[in-house]
Amino acid sequence: MPLVxxxxxxxxxGFNDTWFSLVxxxxxxxITNYLFSDPLERNxxxxxxxxxxxxxxxxxxxxxxxxxxxxxxRKKYPHFRDDVKRISIFLxxxxxxxIIVDFVGGALLSMTLNLFSLNASHKVQLxxxxxxxLITIMIMAIYEAxxxxxxxxxxxxxxEQAKQVMIQAQLDTLRNxxxxxxxxxxxxTLRDIIDQDSKEDAKGFVDNLADVYRFIIESGNSNLISLExxxxxxxxxxxxxxxxxxxxxxxNWNIPIDKLLVMIVPMSLQLLLENAIKHNIISKSKPLLxxxxxxxxxLVVSNKxxxxxxxxxxxxxxxxxxxxxxxxxxxxTPIITNDGEYFIVSLPLLKSSK
Numbered sequence: 001m002p003l004v005x006x007x008x009x010x011x012x013x014g015f016n017d018t019w020f021s022l023v024x025x026x027x028x029x030x031i032t033n034y035l036f037s038d039p040l041e042r043n044x045x046x047x048x049x050x051x052x053x054x055x056x057x058x059x060x061x062x063x064x065x066x067x068x069x070x071x072x073x074r075k076k077y078p079h080f081r082d083d084v085k086r087i088s089i090f091l092x093x094x095x096x097x098x099i100i101v102d103f104v105g106g107a108l109l110s111m112t113l114n115l116f117s118l119n120a121s122h123k124v125q126l127x128x129x130x131x132x133x134l135i136t137i138m139i140m141a142i143y144e145a146x147x148x149x150x151x152x153x154x155x156x157x158x159x160e161q162a163k164q165v166m167i168q169a170q171l172d173t174l175r176n177x178x179x180x181x182x183x184x185x186x187x188x189t190l191r192d193i194i195d196q197d198s199k200e201d202a203k204g205f206v207d208n209l210a211d212v213y214r215f216i217i218e219s220g221n222s223n224l225i226s227l228e229x230x231x232x233x234x235x236x237x238x239x240x241x242x243x244x245x246x247x248x249x250x251x252n253w254n255i256p257i258d259k260l261l262v263m264i265v266p267m268s269l270q271l272l273l274e275n276a277i278k279h280n281i282i283s284k285s286k287p288l289l290x291x292x293x294x295x296x297x298x299l300v301v302s303n304k305x306x307x308x309x310x311x312x313x314x315x316x317x318x319x320x321x322x323x324x325x326x327x328x329x330x331x332x333t334p335i336i337t338n339d340g341e342y343f344i345v346s347l348p349l350l351k352s353s354k
Contacts, residue, residue, distance in 0.1 A: 012074040013143065014150035017067075024139055025063050029056040032132060061101045062136060069093045070143060080151070087144065094140060098133050208240045223329055224350060227299065228260035234269045234292075241277055248282045254293035262349040264299060265325045268334075271318040272301045272345050281306040298335075298346040305343050322347070 010016055033055035070090060077086035212233070231253075238251055251273075273290060280303065282288040290303045319336065326333050332348035 009071065012071045012147075014147040017143070021063065021067070025056070025059050028063075028135060028139070029059040032059065032135070035131070058101060058105050061105060062098055062132075065097050065101065066094055066136065066140065067143075069097065070140065074147070080155070083148075090140070091137065094136055095133055098129060098136060102129055102132075208236070208243070212236050212240060222266060223325075224263040224352065225266040226260065227255070227262050227264050227349065230264050230266065230269050231255065231260070233267070234273055237270050237273060241273075245277075245282050245288075248284055248287045249277065250287055250289045252289060252291040252293075254291070256294060259294050259349065262297075263352050264347060264349060265322060265329065268322045268325070268347055269299065269301065271322060272347075275318045276301070276303045276343070279308065281308050294349070295346070297349050299349055300344060300346050302342055302344040305338070305341060319345070 029052060033052045073086050073090055073093075077083075235251075235253075238249070241249055269292070276288065276290050280288050286306055288303060288306060290301065293300050319334075323334055326348065330348065330350055332350070334348065335346040337344040337346075
């Protein structure tokens with residue numbers, strides 16, 4: 001039974017109330033005995049002990065009966081939406097219990113004393129019962145406050161866990177979206193190499209592409225990656241592209257060593273480099289220079305706009321993918337600037353969540 005078993009009781013009370021019950025019963029019995037007993041009956045130690053014992057008996061009955069009702073109501077009405085209904089029923093139960101325990105207990109007490117030839121009678125007095133009811137309600141309010149706090153914490157924790165699961169699912173979707181996007185553009189590049197160069201160059205490109213994909217697999221399913229690893233991946237990608245463009249594709253890397261351990265969204269730098277290569281003219285007469293540097297805790301990737309006369313069909317996945325992943329992971333978002341002359345993207349550098 002939840003009333004007896006601690007493990008079964010705690011989920012409905014919010015805490016182990018063993019000591020709370022012992023101390024509470026002792027204090028309430030002493031207070032009620034002092035407040036409501038006749039001062040003339042406290043003229044001897046024996047009368048004081050008897051009076052307190054009677055008060056203790058009534059307090060124990062009230063406490064455990066009411067606590068049993070409390071647990072039963074919480075089992076029946078566990079949801080926040082049921083709180084008003086449950087508490088209303090509980091208040092009625094407290095009043096009824098105190099009155100019934102006082103009436104029945106008083107009758108049993110009178111019968112017991114009469115057996116020992118001690119004339120005694122017990123009357124239900126509202127002026128005594130009302131303060132007892134109020135004290136009981138205040139004590140039960142402590143139970144209710146603790147229970148509400150514990151449930152609220154649990155609800156918030158479950159909501160956060162559900163939110164994290166949802167965010168993780170979205171991140172997985174975006175990460176899985178980025179990889180086919182990279183493959184799609186890599187195959188376009190391979191097609192151009194086959195059209196323009198020898199089969200040997202195409203074979204070399206495929207070998208390097210395999211190395212890059214091996215890096216993607218080894219980096220795992222992390223939502224964040226160190227800038228050092230992302231740079232390694234980006235440089236491997238640029239090495240592949242250099243087989244196609246040679247000296248016409250130039251990279252200016254300006255990354256301080258002390259920034260290599262900060263975190264960044266995986267494949268974000270590579271996607272920006274891929275975007276620059278895809279949408280700009282790259283030739284001996286118009287080489288493309290892409291600058292990668294750090295500025296104000298941002299990784300800044302910029303290039304001069306050299307619009308192609310015939311644009312390759314865009315899936316519009318790259319930049320949106322990066323933006324969405326940043327939005328899910330942090331409050332910071334990439335800043336994209338296009339002034340007609342330069343295209344600049346600033347990627348926030350993040351701290352590890354570990």
